[in-house]
Amino acid sequence: MQLFSTFETTGFLEMAISTLEKRGIKKESIFAVPLDNKEKDRKIFDTLHRSDGTSLIDIGMGLATAFAVIGASMGFKLAWGPIFSGLAGAFxxxxxxxxxxxxxELVVRKNKRALKGEHAEIILIVECEESQAELVEDILWSHFALGVAKVK
Known part of the structure; x- marks a missing residue:
């Protein structure tokens, strides 16, 4: 039987492997595969099929409203009038x-992502007897596995 699990790159993975070895799982039956990080920079602008959940116009809309009100208010004293002044302020x-x-997004968040050092997950594959499967699964969950799956 094989058990597949995913872990973040932390010390809990190493502790899980050493616990498995202490409980009778051979080193040859444990296989860890690190996933590669995405090296391309993220796209700033969203497409129809992909969105990262951040909006580039939220601050712009708030400031457009505020500047439009201020422009329209001041437009009563200007030669252009309140409508044109409000539209100019909104723009x-x-x-x-x-x-x-x-x-x-381009400068501040990029630096935060670089400092944060986002790491990919690690897939841990453990081959064991069917009688040991429950023990192995408990060990993996107790060492903060992100997910565990069994394959007979």
Whole structure:
């Protein structure tokens, strides 16, 4: 019987392997495979089929609203009038907010991802007798496995 499990790159994986060896599982029956990290940079703009959950226009819309109100208020005193001044304020606010958010995504978040050091998971494959399967599964869960599957 084979048990497949995934772990984050932590010391719990090593502790799980050493516990399995102490409980009678041979070294040759334990196989660990690290998954590769994605090396390409993430795309900033979403497509129809893929979205990363971040919005680039949220700050822009808020600033557009605020600048439109301020522009319309001041437009009563200007020669252009309140409507054109409000539209101009909305455009300036949206562009400013979009630029702020784009800067945050390109510079600030990229540095956080680099400092965070995102690591891929590790797949652990354990071959054992059917009578040992329950023990092995308990050991893997107790050492914080992300997921465990059995294959006969």
């Amino acid at each position: 300036v606010g949206f562009v400013l907010g979009f630029a702020i958010r784009l800067f945050m």
